[in-house]
Amino acid sequence: MEKGIESIFKPYLEPKEIYKGGKNLPENPTQKIYKLSSNENPLGQSPKATEALLKAAQNLALYPDQTDIRLRKALVDHFGGQLTVDQFICGNSGSEIIDMVLRAFINEGDEVIFSNPCFLPYSVFSRWYGAKQIDIRLKDPDYSLDVEGILSAITKRTKIIFLTSPNNPTGTYIQKTVLEDFLARIPKNVLVVYDEVYRHFADADDYVTALPYVLQGHNIVALNSFSKTYGLAGQRIGYCYTTLKIANYIRQIHKPFLLPLTSIEAAIGALNDHGFVEETVKTVLRGRKFFAGEFDRLGIKYWPSQANFFIIDPPIPEMKFTDALMDEGVMVRPVSQFGALGKVRITVGDQEANEALVSALKKM
Incomplete structure (x- = not known):
């Protein structure tokens, strides 16, 4: 047949x-x-985002920027010049950044570790590339990270570990000492994707973003979005920052004309608001x-x-x-x-x- x-x-x-x-x-x-x-x-x-978007809407017949360089330059200023323009990658939402990272690193049979309860695209998107999914659940009853469980689950096929702080949907976070201990103990050929989309709302004394660890050279990608704090969920705009080596590698699959003109302008306006x-x-x-x-x-x-x-x-x-x-x-x-x-x-x-x-x- x-x-x-x-x-x-x-x-x-x-x-x-x-x-x-x-x-x-x-x-x-x-x-x-x-x-x-x-x-x-x-x-x-953001009112400044709205103003910038409306101005950009006068040129919808034109192609947008071929690259995300203008937004990346605005992000350099936003981070006080601590990172270079080539350490940022922008995309149509934080979710697309997740997809881009998986596409860059995962082959069929590779392993991805995440910790439920968590943002569903970690598992759904990794399945698109044939990854073996390892779920090391957050610990009961406080939804804290099971560091030892994750470390014991790492194998030669492990490529990516997803961490989230603050975590969606639990609202919990990873303490600075916990994150530092974890980063010190994982293999050098494993990538950590650190989702910090909700970072602006974290006020705990021992909360930390990925920034100091990127600056120290750890293999970590910090995921961010304009959907929450800046109010641009409808524009679908996000970004990540990481080491220069990792950013240059991921950028090989960054499509030209990827970001709509309105999204670029709205994001730049929002960063200044x-x-x-x-x-x-x-x-x-x-x-x-x-x-x-x-x-x-x-x-x-x-x-x-x-x-x-x-x-x-x-x-x-x-x-x-x-x-x-x-x-x-x-x-x-x-x-x-x-x-x-x-x-x-x-x-x-x-x-x-x-x-x-x-x-x-x-x-x-």
Whole structure:
């Protein structure tokens, strides 16, 4: 019998779980809806980003920059000249940076380590390249990193280890001493992808970004995004920074004309909007304190967060809980898909949205 087209399908691309983002707001809602499900900026978007985007929109008939060099130069200034322009790589969202790194380093049969509960694309995207996925779950009950478990799981086929701080969906972080101990003990031919997308909201004394370790020459790629702090989720723009050797290697697969002109201009504008960033962080920190106090008063179990969201253990099954809140006009996200079975993630919004969430909880 003649073979069908499926005979040339890659076996590791057979239909399985795919990444699904948070739901959009419903069309024509009958009541006001507070969207606390996607970790979006509670203040909206950077005004300077909007101004730059609207100006760029006058030239949509023209091709964008062939490379991301202008945005990389703006990032050099943003990081105070500690990194060179060639240590940055930009892409259409942090998710695309994850895909780019995997595409650059992973061959079929290579191993990727991640720690559920975590951002689902670590596992979904690595499957696209035939990677063997090793899940060393965060430890119960505090969702801390299982350093010894990860170290014992490393083999000759291990290529990439994903670490996230603050972590989505748990809001927990990796302490500086823990990260330094870990980096000192991993093999020199293993790459760490350090997702620090929520770094602006971390205020713990022992929180640390990847920057000092990149400067020390560790094999670490720091993943960042403009979606959260800068309010540009709709523009899909992100970047990473790493050592010069690793950046030059990954850049070999960076497509020309990759970034839309509007995204480039909006990101550059956002980097210069220091007042908006400061107000965003203040709003999130106030909201975190408010939620923690209300959760305590209502007897709702939650985990301390260093991000712009909380993960909670709802008092009723997660889908019933989510639907009940939606009936009250508040969207939250169940995160079993992220490996946090039965849990729900709640984004910190502005004060009006936060109070709407608490009011809905009191009715349950």
